[in-house]
Amino acid sequence: MAVIDDLPPPERYAGVEIMAPILFLPRVFEPELCRHLIGLYEAQGGEESGFMREVDGRTIGITDPGFKRRKDYNIEDKDLISALQARFVRRVVPEIKKVYQFKVTRMERYIVSCYAAEDGGHFSAHRDNTTKGTVHRRFAVSVNLNDDFEGGEVSFPEYGPRSFKAPPGGAVVFSCSLLHKVSTVTKGRRFAFLPFLYDDAAARLREENARYIGDKGSEYRASTQTAS
Numbered sequence: 001m002a003v004i005d006d007l008p009p010p011e012r013y014a015g016v017e018i019m020a021p022i023l024f025l026p027r028v029f030e031p032e033l034c035r036h037l038i039g040l041y042e043a044q045g046g047e048e049s050g051f052m053r054e055v056d057g058r059t060i061g062i063t064d065p066g067f068k069r070r071k072d073y074n075i076e077d078k079d080l081i082s083a084l085q086a087r088f089v090r091r092v093v094p095e096i097k098k099v100y101q102f103k104v105t106r107m108e109r110y111i112v113s114c115y116a117a118e119d120g121g122h123f124s125a126h127r128d129n130t131t132k133g134t135v136h137r138r139f140a141v142s143v144n145l146n147d148d149f150e151g152g153e154v155s156f157p158e159y160g161p162r163s164f165k166a167p168p169g170g171a172v173v174f175s176c177s178l179l180h181k182v183s184t185v186t187k188g189r190r191f192a193f194l195p196f197l198y199d200d201a202a203a204r205l206r207e208e209n210a211r212y213i214g215d216k217g218s219e220y221r222a223s224t225q226t227a228s
Contacts, residue, residue, distance in 0.1 A: 011160030020156035023099060023173035024164065028091045029193070033083075034145040034168050037075075038191045041112040046071030049113065051123075052131050058212050059133030068123045075110040084110060084193070088141075092173065096139060096197070106203050108137065108196040112145070115152045115182060115190040122184040125157055128176035128196065133213045136206035137176040139197040144168055149188030156180050 011017055029037075049072040050063040075081060085107060093104045115121030129137045142154055144166040153163035154172050158179050164172050174180065176196065198206070203222035210218040 011162065017162070018159050020159040020162070020174070020178070022156070022164070022178075023095055024166065024170070025092060025095060025173060026167060026170045028087055028143055028171045029145070029169040031169060033087075034191075037112045037193060038145050040075070041073040041114055041191060044073050046073045046112070046114050051126065052134050054131040057132075058214065059131040059209075060214055065120075066124075067126075069119050069121050070113055070115050070123060071119070072111040072113045075112065081110050088195075088197075092141065092171065092197075096173065100139075102138065103199060104139070104197045105200050106198045108198065109194065111194060113192045113194050115149075115185045115192075117149070117151070117185045117187050117189065120184055121152065121182075121190065123182040125179050125181040127179055132209040133218070134176075135209065136198050136202040137196040138199065138202055139173055140176050140180075141171050141173050141193075141195055141197060142166070143171040143193040145191040145193060146189075149190045150186045151183050152185040152190035153183050154180060155183065 007013075008015070048063060049068070049070045050061045051068050052059050053062045075084075088104075088107065096102055096104055115123075128140050129135050145168060147165070147168050153165045155161065155163035156174070156178055163183060166172050200222070207220055207222040210220045213220075
């Protein structure tokens with residue numbers, strides 16, 4: 001027991017704090033754009049958001065408030081989607097290319113998400129690419145749209161307890177294979193833009209696996225999707 005007592009805390013098992021291999025990028029979105037996206041959610045409301053699981057060889061959506069509690073608004077305005085893509089092409093894609101030598105060409109999912117204290121908003125530890133329908137995902141991006149909340153921070157348990165809260169318009173970028181979680185929001189509401197990024201090769205994989213999505217499969221075609 002004395003040997004155990006003398007060991008460093010888990011996050012310093014290597015003698016120093018181990019940093020999760022993520023990108024922390026400021027000013028991906030301007031304040032005006034953040035306010036606009038929050039306004040869309042507040043005007044339209046959000047729907048309960050689930051998560052994907054592999055069941056009998058198929059990728060299906062599941063809701064479990066004990067594992068995840070979040071509501072999402074799906075952006076459908078094509079001009080706004082183009083504007084969001086433009087910010088990523090200018091401010092996120094080059095950083096991923098520089099740090100990871102990976103060229104992003106595709107973006108999946110355009111949503112404004114809300115983790116609300118009144119709902120106990122949170123997302124337990126998970127990975128984003130563990131099913132046939134999600135294995136194409138390469139990077140996840142978490143762009144905070146506000147900072148007037150408590151809790152709701154992203155952390156990476158495999159690398160210690162440190163958590164991250166980007167400023168409004170700032171982003172946390174990380175590999176979809178990293179275990180990560182969002183702590184419970186204890187005050188206010190956290191709004192975020194949460195897309196996935198991938199490339200043309202992954203798009204072909206996504207098309208190949210589209211038949212495993214849900215009961216009937218997805219109609220996704222790599223050749224018809226707009227590159228980011």
